[in-house]
Amino acid sequence: MTMVSGSPNQAVPGYDQDSHGAFGAHQSPLSLARQVSIPSTTSPFTGSAGNSSRYTNARSNDHTLGTTVLIGQKINGCHKTYLRSYAPAVWGLFDQEQSPDDLYHFSPLLFWAVIYVGSRGYHKDPTASESIVERLKALLHHALFDPENAIPTIQAAVLVCLWPFPVDSTFKDPSHAVAGAAMHFPVQKGLQYASRKQDYARVALVQAEADRVVRARLWTYCVVAL
Numbered sequence: 001m002t003m004v005s006g007s008p009n010q011a012v013p014g015y016d017q018d019s020h021g022a023f024g025a026h027q028s029p030l031s032l033a034r035q036v037s038i039p040s041t042t043s044p045f046t047g048s049a050g051n052s053s054r055y056t057n058a059r060s061n062d063h064t065l066g067t068t069v070l071i072g073q074k075i076n077g078c079h080k081t082y083l084r085s086y087a088p089a090v091w092g093l094f095d096q097e098q099s100p101d102d103l104y105h106f107s108p109l110l111f112w113a114v115i116y117v118g119s120r121g122y123h124k125d126p127t128a129s130e131s132i133v134e135r136l137k138a139l140l141h142h143a144l145f146d147p148e149n150a151i152p153t154i155q156a157a158v159l160v161c162l163w164p165f166p167v168d169s170t171f172k173d174p175s176h177a178v179a180g181a182a183m184h185f186p187v188q189k190g191l192q193y194a195s196r197k198q199d200y201a202r203v204a205l206v207q208a209e210a211d212r213v214v215r216a217r218l219w220t221y222c223v224v225a226l
């Protein structure tokens with residue numbers, strides 16, 4: 001079988017994957033998103049500036065996706081691989097200071113998207129990615145019809161579109177459909193207007209500066225990835 005889209009070991013011509021994940025220094029979403037600085041905040045949607053999480057050595061519980069059980073050791077390995085090799089390319093997409101278990105409680109979909117991306121480079125178990133791909137697709141498909149949890153769905157969709165699922169033929173690649181569906185969420189939430197969150201809410205809101213920056217950065221990633 002020839003891996004076409006999203007192959008875990010697929011090289012991208014012109015890019016330094018070791019330093020910048022799937023993107024090079026001059027054409028990555030990171031280079032665009034860094035233009036939007038963010039102050040210190042406790043928002044669940046922010047992250048450190050490409051630094052390793054303080055929970056890098058935290059032990060994760062076992063987690064189940066469908067009928068697949070991924071033990072805590074593998075989850076830790078995939079999570080560390082994500083932080084080391086992929087997170088710098090999507091700096092600030094979400095809060096990287098969360099432990100894997102905290103991330104799971106915040107959003108199971110985003111958790112499994114992170115574990116999937118990290119599993120692509122987790123060489124201790126090359127089958128880890130294969131074991132969760134199909135079930136992650138189903139989880140993502142269901143989430144695309146749940147606008148109540150739009151923000152983590154958008155974040156997960158960005159990851160899946162930047163590091164697509166492995167397929168043996170390009171016409172089987174679901175990334176385009178995911179991108180098209182997921183792009184409606186940020187528009188529905190008004191992310192294109194970083195300072196006008198109130199216009200998209202039915203109750204009075206107090207929008208902090210940090211929230212405006214978070215929305216602006218997430219919209220930048222949407223434009224690049226979706």
